[in-house]
Amino acid sequence: MRYPLDDIKVLDLSHALAGPYCTLLLADYGARVYKLEPPGSGDIGRGWGPPFTGSEASFFLGLHPNKLGLSIDLKKPQGLDLCLRLMEKVDVVIENFRPGSLERMGLGYEQARARNQRLVYCSISGYGQDGPARDLPAMDLILQAASGLISVTGVKDGETVRCGHSVADITAGMFAAMGILIALHARERSGAGQLVDVSMLDSMISAMGSNFANYLGSGVIPGPMGTAFKAIVPYRTFGTADRDIAIAVASDKLWEAFCRAIDRPDLAEDPRYASNALRVQHRDTLEPLLFQMFRKATASEWQQRLDAAGVPCAPVRTLDEVCRDPQAAAREMFPTLRHPTAGPTPVTGLPIKLSETPGRVRFPAPLLGQHTRAVLHSLLCLDEATLDDLENEEVIISASAPAATPPTASTP
Numbered sequence: 001m002r003y004p005l006d007d008i009k010v011l012d013l014s015h016a017l018a019g020p021y022c023t024l025l026l027a028d029y030g031a032r033v034y035k036l037e038p039p040g041s042g043d044i045g046r047g048w049g050p051p052f053t054g055s056e057a058s059f060f061l062g063l064h065p066n067k068l069g070l071s072i073d074l075k076k077p078q079g080l081d082l083c084l085r086l087m088e089k090v091d092v093v094i095e096n097f098r099p100g101s102l103e104r105m106g107l108g109y110e111q112a113r114a115r116n117q118r119l120v121y122c123s124i125s126g127y128g129q130d131g132p133a134r135d136l137p138a139m140d141l142i143l144q145a146a147s148g149l150i151s152v153t154g155v156k157d158g159e160t161v162r163c164g165h166s167v168a169d170i171t172a173g174m175f176a177a178m179g180i181l182i183a184l185h186a187r188e189r190s191g192a193g194q195l196v197d198v199s200m201l202d203s204m205i206s207a208m209g210s211n212f213a214n215y216l217g218s219g220v221i222p223g224p225m226g227t228a229f230k231a232i233v234p235y236r237t238f239g240t241a242d243r244d245i246a247i248a249v250a251s252d253k254l255w256e257a258f259c260r261a262i263d264r265p266d267l268a269e270d271p272r273y274a275s276n277a278l279r280v281q282h283r284d285t286l287e288p289l290l291f292q293m294f295r296k297a298t299a300s301e302w303q304q305r306l307d308a309a310g311v312p313c314a315p316v317r318t319l320d321e322v323c324r325d326p327q328a329a330a331r332e333m334f335p336t337l338r339h340p341t342a343g344p345t346p347v348t349g350l351p352i353k354l355s356e357t358p359g360r361v362r363f364p365a366p367l368l369g370q371h372t373r374a375v376l377h378s379l380l381c382l383d384e385a386t387l388d389d390l391e392n393e394e395v396i397i398s399a400s401a402p403a404a405t406p407p408t409a410s411t412p
Helices: 018-028 058-063 077-089 101-105 109-115 140-146 167-190 200-207 209-218 252-261 265-269 276-281 283-294 299-309 319-323 326-330 372-380 384-392
Strands: 009-012 032-037 067-072 092-095 120-125 195-199 235-239 244-248 313-315 336-339 343-346
Touching: 009 018, 009 077, 018 032, 018 058, 018 067, 018 092, 018 120, 018 167, 032 077, 067 077, 067 372, 077 109, 077 372, 092 167, 101 109, 109 120, 120 167, 140 167, 140 200, 167 195, 167 200, 195 200, 200 209, 235 283, 244 299, 252 265, 252 276, 252 299, 276 283, 299 313, 372 384
Parallel strands: 009 032, 009 092, 032 067, 092 120, 120 195
Antiparallel strands: 235 244, 244 313, 336 343
16 A cells, blocks of 8 residues: 655654654654654653553553664764765654754754755754744643733633643644645745754643634633533533533524523523623523533433534543544544554554545554664665674664564554
8 A cells, every 4th residue: 555655754863742743744644754863861751751551661652653763872973974864855844842952963944954955954942043042941731822822721710720631732733734745745846955944932822723813802811611512602621410412502493493492492491591792691500501401411411402403512522532532433533553662552643634545553662772773774875894893882772572463443
């Protein structure tokens, strides 16, 4: 099978989450990703646990399927030279170090571009490659705060909270993948690569476009509202007899269907709730009424009634419930790979389904240096004697491992 990106080679110098998530997306659709790690502990993500699957950090196993693992000591002149030679052979380089770090090592964009004019060089950082905040340290939590996300996340008059997943890292990783593909498309016409500069701050501002549109249009600074939404009512979670359920009534047509489904046609006839704007205006009378009513039955009972009426709803599920979901299984969202040391390892599946050139989770995350010798032989034509010398001098590290079994689509 040909994969849509199987003609693209990526040298991945990134670590932690934003960069690895970007290259995971590229690898899942066929790009040949060379994951370069330092000797010793490797990517910082290898130590982010528990949990561990066998001796491997579950965090790392989930972010690095479909990648080939290299370990080269970039602090040694020979290692630096190997990296520059690899940059000559690939289409994409990606890194997410603090701005200026790789330039000081001799591996920055201009240095790489001098060796390969067609190279697409993607740099992910907290605040971007320029501006007054350029050199500030950044992590996901910090950018959730700096972007304004935390200020609107939490409950009214309560503590603001971090989003439950690393949204700033993941959003930057998605925009980086998009930027790389845009630059590769532009290269088809110009023949030249370019720098792709992605910041977590820019990514979050863009992803929160509707929030900023509302503020820029009104001048009103929003605060946290729990699961409620400023512009639509009812649109939030409600407690039921056994668990919370999320309900989204985003139009007047849905409002009428909703009132019929909950056996309250009188609410549809109440002039205070005749339009969404009026329901927003009278949120303080409508929502308490609904809170009281939903406590009288279970989430499953309410879901059956609302589903039948075509009203969007879902129970607030835990991750284990999502893993067991028949819909997730039908969409192959939790395939299982067999890792050489960790054994059977469930991972997340592909978010984009392509009808003619689908991607696939093909093989598990590499051991540290697992493919070093094979990659340097195939890309740089280094012979066994040269590779032995490099390994003896600890410029490179290699690790042997049995071949992984093909992935399956089983659900944990």
